[in-house]
Amino acid sequence: MTRFAETPHIRRKLRNELLARLFFGAMAMAMVVPLLLIVGFVVIKGAPAMTWEFFTENPRRGGTAGGIWPALVGTLYLIILSLCVSAPIGVLAAVYLNEYARENWLTRIVNLAVVNLAGVPSIVHGLFGLGAFVYALHFGKSILAASLTLSIMTLPVIIASTKEALASVPMSFREACWNVGASRWQTIWHIVLPNSISGILTGVILQVSRAAGETAPVMLTGVATFKAIEGHGLFLYHLREQCMALSMHLFYIRTQASGAPEELSYAIASTLLGVVLAVNATAIVFRIYLRSRKKW
Amino acid sequence: MTRDKIEVEDLRLSYGEKEVLHGISFAVHENEILGVIGPAQSGKTSLLRCINRTIDYTAGTHVHGTIRVDGEDVRRTKDVYALRRKIGMVAPLPVGLPLTIYDNVAFAPRSAGVHDRAWLDQHVEKCLRQAALWDEVKDRLDSLGTKLSGGQQQRLTIARALSHEPEILCLDEFSIAIDPVTTMRIEDVLKELRREMTIILVTNLVQQARRLAARTMFLWNGEIVEMDSSDVIFGDRPADRRTYEYVNGIFG
Numbered sequence: 001m002t003r004f005a006e007t008p009h010i011r012r013k014l015r016n017e018l019l020a021r022l023f024f025g026a027m028a029m030a031m032v033v034p035l036l037l038i039v040g041f042v043v044i045k046g047a048p049a050m051t052w053e054f055f056t057e058n059p060r061r062g063g064t065a066g067g068i069w070p071a072l073v074g075t076l077y078l079i080i081l082s083l084c085v086s087a088p089i090g091v092l093a094a095v096y097l098n099e100y101a102r103e104n105w106l107t108r109i110v111n112l113a114v115v116n117l118a119g120v121p122s123i124v125h126g127l128f129g130l131g132a133f134v135y136a137l138h139f140g141k142s143i144l145a146a147s148l149t150l151s152i153m154t155l156p157v158i159i160a161s162t163k164e165a166l167a168s169v170p171m172s173f174r175e176a177c178w179n180v181g182a183s184r185w186q187t188i189w190h191i192v193l194p195n196s197i198s199g200i201l202t203g204v205i206l207q208v209s210r211a212a213g214e215t216a217p218v219m220l221t222g223v224a225t226f227k228a229i230e231g232h233g234l235f236l237y238h239l240r241e242q243c244m245a246l247s248m249h250l251f252y253i254r255t256q257a258s259g260a261p262e263e264l265s266y267a268i269a270s271t272l273l274g275v276v277l278a279v280n281a282t283a284i285v286f287r288i289y290l291r292s293r294k295k296w
Numbered sequence: 297m298t299r300d301k302i303e304v305e306d307l308r309l310s311y312g313e314k315e316v317l318h319g320i321s322f323a324v325h326e327n328e329i330l331g332v333i334g335p336a337q338s339g340k341t342s343l344l345r346c347i348n349r350t351i352d353y354t355a356g357t358h359v360h361g362t363i364r365v366d367g368e369d370v371r372r373t374k375d376v377y378a379l380r381r382k383i384g385m386v387a388p389l390p391v392g393l394p395l396t397i398y399d400n401v402a403f404a405p406r407s408a409g410v411h412d413r414a415w416l417d418q419h420v421e422k423c424l425r426q427a428a429l430w431d432e433v434k435d436r437l438d439s440l441g442t443k444l445s446g447g448q449q450q451r452l453t454i455a456r457a458l459s460h461e462p463e464i465l466c467l468d469e470f471s472i473a474i475d476p477v478t479t480m481r482i483e484d485v486l487k488e489l490r491r492e493m494t495i496i497l498v499t500n501l502v503q504q505a506r507r508l509a510a511r512t513m514f515l516w517n518g519e520i521v522e523m524d525s526s527d528v529i530f531g532d533r534p535a536d537r538r539t540y541e542y543v544n545g546i547f548g
Contacts, residue, residue: 103355176391176453178350180404180460181381190403195394 046266058228064260074243081147090158098166118156126217146222154207161203165196198290205283307361331509384457388469390449392441400441404460427455447478
């Protein structure tokens, strides 16, 4: 009896299986290479310039000497302020769209707006911020205007990722709650949000990288090439002041400031990467914590 | 003559353009078990969702006609949550909410604003006993409801449906995901509950309706083909030939 004999068809099938596995595996591994190269390259080249003074002092001689303290503070200000606006609004809007909104023309328009807003190039957001916040609302070029511009930019992506996270909670959970007389809000608060919070937070925190890295929108709305921090208060910048930012500082040092040592720009890039990776790491740790409590 | 607990008059339901219930009328007596049989897509689940108005949450649905529970029009009721608390609903697939076993059962009373711990403790035990689950879970009320086996989760679902002290219990094919032994245990529970509740038993198992229901409705393609005492429906000569054929497995 040779029912399981190796036919040409079987051999081909096994070979294809192996090839597919190797090929897809290689592609997946390949993703690690650019990351390691970027981080390694930037950090190694920037290492000599990363001293204590580099992180804690104001820049001197047109940025070619001294530190990046104001830019580091400015970037943190922009990240935190923009998220303070976009995260609550984005999450609430997504809850409405996913949990309450009926399928009608108004909802379709809102959804269409979200998708298209997500596709607007960042420089256009910058120009909008300049017109709307700087001039029309008279905020002037300021941290406030720049943060609001970043909020508008990150908002649609936060809405989209939050909706995704909410939609991953099975419909049967909601129906079970409605059936026992829970209101929609009770259902959302006790069942839907606790079980989607890890996905929601991941989506929100990933937007930090974008807010931190963008140059164009903040350049137009509130980030200066040079704005030293005087004194040592808790609030180092005033909201209506302009500030510095790492992304802008890097751009400026590399293109405008002649005579800046090369390792300086790599040190700034390393710092920017560090800020983003630190935030992402927080997100990952938080997610692991929340997932360990996932209940189905 | 017993009182009518639920009266349905000329109920029409459509999803968008497609009408799935074509004007059905019937009444459910107080403290009876009404069996509802019929093939898939005949509108059984939709009918239940109209009664407790969760149909409102499905986009594009239109409901016409009237449903009265205890004489009150459900579409005019001021407090839809009170209406839903009056009706226990058990879905085909077991749904353990991602909460502890205790919280699963305490969820409905808490939603209604009851937070007295001593009362809740007693109540949770009572509901779990009624659903024949207490002995299996009494030592682990703090473990997750979602970690229970399918049959246990279905009994947890029933305990939850009983937790808001309903006067009506709707079971929607409760036994499709559980084994025959568990099914028989739940059927015994239903026989007990019949004393204090009105039960609508939607089922795919013709024999189940025969075992439990005093009267049975045969729903087909959104219309009531026949509704009569179970003896007639499952007997040799129901009024409609299609009933005989469906019940005896000739079609459907």
